[in-house]
Amino acid sequence: MTTTSHPSYLAPKRRRGSGLTTWADRHIKWLFTAPAIVFVALLIIFPIAYTVFLSFTDSASSVTRPFKFVGFENYATWLTDFERFWPAVGRTAYFTITALVIELVLGLAIALLLRKTFRGQSIVRVFILLPLVATPVAVGMMWLLIFEPSIGFANVLMKSLGLPAQLWLSGTDTALNTIVFIDVWQWTPMVILILLAGLSTLPEEPDEAARVDGANAWQRFRHITLPLLMPTLAAAAILRSIDAMKTFDIIYATKGRTGGSNNEAETLNMLAYNESFGNSQYGSAAALLMLFLMFIIIILTALTILRSKGHRA
């Protein structure tokens, strides 16, 4: 292979090739990207625009039923709904923040634990990968059995430790926290893997210098590793918070379409699904989804600003 750095315009005139290949070469940028762009436009941009449109209508019960324009009525109804909407906002925020904090702290601790090489490292990493690739609906079913109040392992364990049995997923007060636990079990591995990848790119010199200067493990972590790892930690936080806010599969699998008989596990995403495909209130559901999307974008913007501040510090 001859190594050369000639820019492509210095390439000799092609001997072979019809007008078609010349045309394809000249327009390769758009030729390669256009099919994907058209697909994105047809299946994402147009549908989103249609959802925005529907959010201002009273579309309901059937997709063929004619609907009329109602302005901001759907939005006003949701924003004054203290029965379902605001509790769902609260649950979404509680679920996301709790799961995120636990996953980041636990993920960081485990990543530091697994950082240095040890025998059996690759098999340990495979084990950690398993929850991550397991089908969420099946994971929900698995925990449904483990947390079953009368026959599940969770209460067998509680009793053997001398602790009172819990209702777990079936309890109105405990359901959401139990789902946080399931989310932590399934997604902490994601944080671990991202942080391990981030840790492997850190330079070793500052850590070694501090060690020689007599800094102990905690001081080295607090003042060297943690600041260097901040960008990766922020990236993991953004990825996890986006997904946690939209959690659907495990809630549906463990609590059903309405998030339990008292809606105790009903987050915004669950409420939107129930309103559209449970109650067939498409216009109302579309407005709810727009509000939900706005919340997501606000939180995402806040996190991104925090991250860029962290970069400068």
Next chain:
Amino acid sequence: MTATAQRPTRSEAAAARVSPPAPRRRKKRLLGPTLRTIAIMVVVLLFVLPLGWMLMAAFKTNLDIVTPSRTFDFTPTLDNFGTVFGAQNFAPFIVNSVVVGVGATIVALVLGVPAAYGIARFRIRNATAFVLLARVIPGVSLLIPWYFLFSQVQLVGTYTALILTHIFVTMPLVVAIMAGFFEGLPEELEEAAQIDGSSRVGAFVRVVLPLALPGVATSAILAFIFSWNNFLFALVLSNQETRTLPVAISNFTSYASVDWGGLMAASVIITVPVMLVALFAQRYVVAGLTAGATKG
């Protein structure tokens, strides 16, 4: 994961030379690796035990499942799998999941790999925003218009609708992973091929693609796993004939009394294939899942 005797690294040796060998420190050094090994084992157990529990329950009778004393002491049975394939007739659902997963992966590769090349080589910056957008949008807000659209053209319940919607899951993955991969390939190779008389498209097909095969494998594996695991789209857009595995499993609990053995057997059937893929393609899966996250 037996006890690991770690050789001190160079820096540890340096630290030992600098600081006086206090007895407390020496004891800590012996204790450290053992504690670390125990901690690693606890972590592994926490992540693996629940899956082991599911696996065991799949081979138990329902009587054994509800009897705590038979937690580990039971006679394995294949009856649950018999129920899943017999009474529940799961085989067609497996076929559906494979057809939709393979279809959505192939289309995502055909559309996404050239697009990722274009994004990487011509530095189309807004493209990454699109990939992020796909991750941010709640799936339900696409499902409503899709449901309207597919109802109008009589596509609800068809493979076409399922594959088209699953591409929403698979293509962003392919584009994100492949764009990162192409950025890492030196441009000189393509230029050399062009000087030798190849066209740009020819250079892509004959020089770049063969080099990018590991990346293609990574994104194909992950795309298939994500399509296989997807629940929401098939929940609305499939019917009795085209139902995928996650939807079929979620229907299990709608009966009055739960058949735990059958439910766990069905869960094992759906999770074991993706876990085997993760086991054999661990390096690729990890690379794909963390792609882009560490670039800051």
